[in-house]
Amino acid sequence: MTDPVHTRCLIIGSGPAGYTAAVYAARAMLNPVLVQGIEPGGQLTTTTEVENWPGDTEVQGPDLMVRMEAHAKAMGCEVIGDIVSDLDVDARPFRATGDSGRVYTADSVILATGARAKWLGLPSEDAFKGFGVSACATCDGFFYRGQEIVVVGGGNTAVEEALFLTNFASKVTLIHRRDSLRAEKILQDRLFRHPKIEPLWFHTLDEVVGTDNPKGVEGVRVKHVETGEITEIRCKGVFIAIGHAPASELVKGKVEMHHGDYVRVEAGSTRTSIPGLFAAGDLTDHLYRQAVTSAGMGCMAALDAEKFLADQDG
Known part of the structure; x- marks a missing residue:
C-alpha cells in the first residue's frame, strides 16, 4: 500500500468546475491534487459542438476539456486518474479513498463531481x-x-x-x-x-x-x-435524454442538500455545511447547469478554499 497523498487542496472531479478550481488553487500556491473521477472531463466530453463558451464561436467539447486539463497541469496541479469512492468528512485532515486503494488527505476539499444522465x-x-x-x-x-x-x-x-x-x-x-x-x-x-x-x-x-x-x-x-x-x-x-442527476453520493447524508440531492452551498459562496468542504458546478446547480457557470463556481471554490486555509493558518 502506498503512503497517503497529502495536499492543501483536494479537488474531486474534472469538468469545467474541477479544472478551473485547479487553475486557481495552483495559482494560489495550494499545490492542489485533482482526482478525475469516473468520467474524466465530465459531461462536455460527450458533447460535440459547444457554441456558448466565451471566446469560441464553436468548440468541440472534448477538445475544450483537453485544453482545460493541460492548463491545470501547466499551472502545477497534479492530475490523477482515479475514482474517489469514499470521503470521510469528519476526519481532519479530510480523508478520501480511491478505487485504486490510494488514500488522499487534504486540508480542504472541493467537490466538483457534476451530474449524470437520468x-x-x-x-x-x-x-x-x-x-x-x-x-x-x-x-x-x-x-x-x-x-x-x-x-x-x-x-x-x-x-x-x-x-x-x-x-x-x-x-x-x-x-x-x-x-x-x-x-x-x-x-x-x-x-x-x-x-x-x-x-x-x-x-x-x-x-x-x-x-x-x-x-x-x-x-x-x-x-x-x-x-x-x-x-x-x-x-x-x-x-x-431526460436530464441529469447530481453525482452527490460521496456526501449523501453528510452535508446539507436540497432540490433532489444537489449539495447546498451558502448564497454567494461555495461553502457547504462542513467547514473546509466546498462544492462547485452541476453538483450544486439545479437551475443553470452551464459549463461557464460551472467554471465560475470552480474559481469561487478555489478562492474560498484559499481564504479558509489562510484563516486556519492564522
Missing part, C-alpha cells in the same frame, strides 16, 4: 442498455447511420441529442409527454425546421422491444398520456 427505470430500457439504448448521442450516434431512431425528452438535452443524431439517422422521432418543449428557443427553432425530425406529443416510452440473438432494439411501444393507447414505432436506437 434513466426512466424501465426493465426493458435496462435490458437493452448498450444494445440500442443509450444516454449519449455523441458516443453512440455513429452506429445508427441510415437507421430510424427515437429520442425521449423535451429539454435542451433532448433537442441537442435529436439534432446531433440527424447527422447519422434517416429519421429521428422525438417523444415528449407534453405538447411543448422546455428547450431554449433557438434549439426549438432548429428542431422544428429540420426535415429529419418528427415530434410525437403527449406520449411516454412504455417499453423497448428487440431481439436477444443477436441482441438489439427493433422498436419501442409508446403510450398516449391521456388515452393510454399504445403505439409501436420501429427504430434501431433509443436515446434517453
Whole structure:
C-alpha cells in the first residue's frame, strides 16, 4: 500500500468546475491534487459542438476539456486518474479513498463531481442498455447511420441529442409527454425546421422491444398520456435524454442538500455545511447547469478554499 497523498487542496472531479478550481488553487500556491473521477472531463466530453463558451464561436467539447486539463497541469496541479469512492468528512485532515486503494488527505476539499444522465427505470430500457439504448448521442450516434431512431425528452438535452443524431439517422422521432418543449428557443427553432425530425406529443416510452440473438432494439411501444393507447414505432436506437442527476453520493447524508440531492452551498459562496468542504458546478446547480457557470463556481471554490486555509493558518 502506498503512503497517503497529502495536499492543501483536494479537488474531486474534472469538468469545467474541477479544472478551473485547479487553475486557481495552483495559482494560489495550494499545490492542489485533482482526482478525475469516473468520467474524466465530465459531461462536455460527450458533447460535440459547444457554441456558448466565451471566446469560441464553436468548440468541440472534448477538445475544450483537453485544453482545460493541460492548463491545470501547466499551472502545477497534479492530475490523477482515479475514482474517489469514499470521503470521510469528519476526519481532519479530510480523508478520501480511491478505487485504486490510494488514500488522499487534504486540508480542504472541493467537490466538483457534476451530474449524470437520468434513466426512466424501465426493465426493458435496462435490458437493452448498450444494445440500442443509450444516454449519449455523441458516443453512440455513429452506429445508427441510415437507421430510424427515437429520442425521449423535451429539454435542451433532448433537442441537442435529436439534432446531433440527424447527422447519422434517416429519421429521428422525438417523444415528449407534453405538447411543448422546455428547450431554449433557438434549439426549438432548429428542431422544428429540420426535415429529419418528427415530434410525437403527449406520449411516454412504455417499453423497448428487440431481439436477444443477436441482441438489439427493433422498436419501442409508446403510450398516449391521456388515452393510454399504445403505439409501436420501429427504430434501431433509443436515446434517453431526460436530464441529469447530481453525482452527490460521496456526501449523501453528510452535508446539507436540497432540490433532489444537489449539495447546498451558502448564497454567494461555495461553502457547504462542513467547514473546509466546498462544492462547485452541476453538483450544486439545479437551475443553470452551464459549463461557464460551472467554471465560475470552480474559481469561487478555489478562492474560498484559499481564504479558509489562510484563516486556519492564522
